[in-house]
Amino acid sequence: MSQAKDAPQVAGPFPLSTLRHSVSHLMASAVAKLYPGAKFGFGPAIEHGFYYDFDLPEPLTEADLRKIEKEMARIAKRSPKLECVAVTRDEAKARLAAANQTYKVEAVDRIPEGETITFYRHGDWEDLCEGPHVDRLDRNFAFKLQHVSGSYWLGDEKRPALQRVYGTAFWSQAELDAHLKWLEEIKERDHRVVGKHLRLFHIDEMVGQGLILWTPNGSIIRSELQTFISAELSRQGYHQVFTPHIGKLDLYKTSGHFPYYKESQYPAIVEAEALAKLSTEGCTCAELSVRLESVSAHFAGELNARAGREVIGPEKVLPDEKLVEGYLLKPMNCPHHIRIFASSPHSYRDMPVRLAEFGTVYRWEQSGEIGGLTRVRGFTQDDAHLFVREDQVAAELLGCLSLVKLVFATLGMHDYRVRVSLRDPDSSKYVGSSENWDKAEEACRAAARTLGVAWEEAPGEAAFYGPKIDFIVRDVLGRSWQLGTVQVDYNGPIRFDLSYTGADNQKHRPVMIHRAPFGSMERFVGVLIEHFGGRFPFWLSPSQIAVIPIREEHTPYCTELEAQLKAAGFRVDAMLEPGHMNNKIKQAQNQRTPFMLIAGEREAAEKTVAVRRRDTREQEVMKFDDFLALARALRDGKRLDLGETPKVAAT
């Protein structure tokens, strides 16, 4: 941009991103020197550093990165000046073509007409680049190349695969060191690391990629959360339901999930008899697939009539006897919930009907995308479907968001974004009348406003069946994850021909609200693990209280404490086995147990406990009854603190 020309070209503090971009040039020049024939892609500054994409004949290794770093240092020693040269479009292409920089030639073509084309040059190396850059690459900065990974030219998987080298740079070695240390700390907060250390979950090769086994410790966290959420839901008038993990293909043909999203579903389960019959007929896989995905003319006719347009084309229609029935592992809970709603007649008086279920769904995510708890193939949504009258949409949306607000506030999560996805006003692909859309969109906006956090509108991002509100959080590695979503749906009720009887004794079409405010228990707990770094608030902590005797003869008193704590419903880890107190303290600390109660002669005599809180070496002796009261208050109030006695201000 023109920023390059506006920025004062004097020695002094450039923005860090400018330095990083310049260091990426430095890296590219080192690569050009070390690997003749290298072709260059893009090399921008990014949030915590920079990268550059190269096309090289051989894959780069860690050792290569060190070699490149050395060459960079050598070039930087000469304090090269970075000079900007403006050229014409033809000249730029000629220069790049001469250097056999095919990607860069393509990049020139992507520069809009009328924009100035510039090269930046240092030493005998130059690069097509819009800048800005630091004026001189002297020694007053520190850098490190971090890792190499693959990427595609222009982010398109059909184009050549390039090697992307990531690095970072700072104005001083101290800042770089601090950044690297921060990265180490981040790693320790990673839910995969914490999850293993605290034995919260397990992913087993024998079970399958992306399928989470909740171990006892993690199950405690999950069920505490579910209990908390469920209590709130019943307060808000939801009804708990349970549905099975599979459903007939017809169900998903009606909902529209099959076959249109079949590439992200586990394959259909075909009835054994049908399969046997097909194989005697010599049916191929391709034919089987067609026969599974097709519908009868009657089915298509009914659905198209209800939708008022052709949602199932003639190419999907086969004669009845050709159709093959099967089951699908459910990719969503809504069809099952819809069938519950449809199973009995409804009056306008009993609307809205709110059906909630912690429903487990299965999706065939790409293998390279799966990891930890945040991207999995089987997950349990905190799902609910609200069947509402149109005049109730706004109020129900508010109800959904108040739950989100309550849970996030309870967990101390304030760092989340809200995105309100609206329809693209120019498009006609949407279901439902435009007046209804206007109302629904305004209701979404109004609901988002009540949250008191940053939110943005995303025109054109709505689903074709309705607008939605999404909640997005970042993990410790800075990756954004969509947690929950609240969606208005005009389409489902049409496809399933849902109705209720209005005051006018006529049938009316309800509107559906899909909402899973925390997305999935897997992802949500993954984010929570990182949010707390494994130091869960008392009510969520798998182990809440460790009881540690000072000597073996203090065991009877500790047993008594254990019994009372357990009777009060706490999760107690009585460490009564022989062994040293110090070692037990260390173990409890490593387990991130919020409280250690340490008891010896004095405590037994006075019915007190020496309370040691997680992450502190200080101890506080208190009456056991007082501790019990404190623990109850922390648990029942779902408090985030551990009830530390406020420090008395110095007088």
Added chain:
RNA sequence: GCUGCUGUAGCUCAGUGGUAGAGCACCUCCUUGGUAAGGAGGAGGCCAUGGGUUCAAGCCCCAUCAGCAGCUCCA
């Protein structure tokens, strides 16, 4: 799915072609210790899986599976 890297004891990791190692955890014995690792001993591995090269493979090659970093995708 794509590119690259990785896979050794429950965990964290050493081991560059010649019969498998450490620390922690675990078990046994000793130790009675007032707030973050007492001592000694022991057990524990088909070196991810399947092929190949070699007199000889944890190590080299190929494939598969899984993990990691990105890319692409995420109704």
